[in-house]
Each structure stands twice: as C-alpha cells, then as structure tokens.
Amino acid sequence: MVSSIRYVLFGVALTLLPGLAAAQDVLRGQALAERWCANCHVVSRAATTGRSDGLPTFPALAARKETTAAMLKGAMTATHSRMPDFQLGARDQDDLVAYILSLRPQ
Numbered sequence: 047m048v049s050s051i052r053y054v055l056f057g058v059a060l061t062l063l064p065g066l067a068a069a070q071d072v073l074r075g076q077a078l079a080e081r082w083c084a085n086c087h088v089v090s091r092a093a094t095t096g097r098s099d100g101l102p103t104f105p106a107l108a109a110r111k112e113t114t115a116a117m118l119k120g121a122m123t124a125t126h127s128r129m130p131d132f133q134l135g136a137r138d139q140d141d142l143v144a145y146i147l148s149l150r151p152q
C-alpha cells in the first residue's frame with residue numbers, strides 16, 4: 047500500500063520536473079535580461095510601449111514571426127551596435143532565449 051503511493055508520487059514528480067526546469071530557466075533569463083539588457087531594451091513582459099529611440103522591446107522581438115532561438119543567440123553574442131560584448135555563456139544564452147520566447151503572445 048505505502049509503496050504504491052510512493053510510485054504514484056514518483057510518477058507525479060517525473061511529469062512535473064521538466065515544466066519546473068523550464069520555468070526556472072525563464073526566471074533566470076528574466077533576471078539576466080534585467081541585469082544586462084534593460085539599460086537599452088525594454089525587457090519587461092508588461093511593456094506596452096517601446097522607447098523613443100526605436101530599440102526593439104523584448105516582447106516586440108518575441109512577437110516577430112522571424113525571431114528564432116538561433117537568431118536571438120546570434121544577436122546577443124555579436125556586438126550589435128552600441129551593445130557591449132557580454133561574453134554570455136551557453137547557459138545564460140539559453141535562459142535569455144527561454145525568457146524572450148516566453149514573452150511571445152500565445
């Protein structure tokens with residue numbers, strides 16, 4: 047009896063884990079974006095307006111059809127004009143991409 051409950055709990059944990067990991071990546075990506083990108087970009091999910099200088103907001107980037115993980119990584123590793131080279135590690139890039147793509151309208 048007790049052991050069968052254990053199996054059920056184990057199964058529940060296994061199904062929840064990938065979702066939890068993804069949510070953590072998004073949160074970590076959000077923290078990175080606030081730290082490294084918010085100087086220039088509007089990074090907040092709630093942003094309704096961009097900046098007067100026309101820089102893409104992260105929600106606007108996410109909403110573009112042509113935005114892909116590969117394109118985002120390319121943009122954040124190249125020194126895009128005026129943007130410093132952050133030397134982001136692979137995990138930071140992945141988490142930033144996870145955050146930006148999480149802003150995509152459903």
Ligand code: HEC
Nearest residue numbers: 082083085086101102118121122126127128129130132142
């Ligand atoms: C110092 C200012 C600055 C910072 C900080 C900055 N960016 Fe940018 N970013 C820009 C500018 C300016 C553009 C507009 C495109 C250009 O001029 O190259 C841009 C454009 C982009 C684009 C769009 C490229 C395209 O194809 O439209 C992406 C994606 C991007 N930034 C990601 C990031 C991420 C992720 C971070 C944080 C790690 C970041 N940026 C931090 C200045 C900045």
